[in-house]
Amino acid sequence: MSRSPGRKPENHKISRELFVLTYGALVAQLCKDYEKDEDVNTCLDRMGYSIGIRLIDDFLARSAVKKCRSYSETADMIAQVAFKMYLGVTPSVSCNSATGNEFSLILDKNPLVDFVEELPAERASLCYCNLLCGVIRGALEMVRKCTSV
């Protein structure tokens, strides 16, 4: 979708169905291309990573948030601001480790899996939403927090 210069950028809303279907088609195609689940997961992670390294600047430019002072603040920021801005949902954050360097983001409602009931038997270890993990990893790496997601 190209924007003509000079016009104030409106928030073009694309259909949510189209987005979810596009993601589903992407995962389905990857499943056809690769036999092993790990390969599909890796591919999704890599794609998410290249989205994340670009998306982070969009997020920072639009939300004008200040630097996070702690890792838990970062996790909260991702859950409450970023997820809300891009996916319209707010996952809940839970801290997994005593040292505070492991967090879980739990999505009650995940728009990406709107039309997916359950994974087929032969794809049991597929991480369907691994793209999101890659996005978070890429974004955090650009603000100099190397993470594994």
Next chain:
Amino acid sequence: VGHAVLAINGAEVNGRFTADGKDVLEFLGNPANYPVSIRFGRHRLSSNEKLMLASMFHSLFAIGSQLSPEVGSSGIEMLETDTFKLHCFQTLTGIKFMVLADPRQTGIDALLRKIYEIYSDFALKNPFYSLEMPIRCELFDQNLKLALEVAEKAGPFGPGS
């Protein structure tokens, strides 16, 4: 000093030659061509020169934030001289946006943030743009030009760069 011939009689000059291949000094030496109007100005920087100056500034920026007596300094935000002000905005991702403007120009902070938005829209979202490379995206250039025009009109005095 430091000025170069930019145009003769309206035609742009590239180094010693005009656009249609005439030698500038020869042209000026021939009295039959007078009267002639010559435009002088600062020589435009080539891409390589810009890269070199930017990387020098990047190092100065890092030195500045380390030498600062304040803890947790965010680096050089503004460099002021008699003839111009250099504004620098560093994002949390480490990208620096620099604007050279007239010392009396206002609204540069807003301009820098607008440029950040334009960069994240038209450069980063372009799938064919590789990070850290020179930006050769037309939409980026167009929108940047528009933002600069808006800033010039809003500020009290004439052009920034």
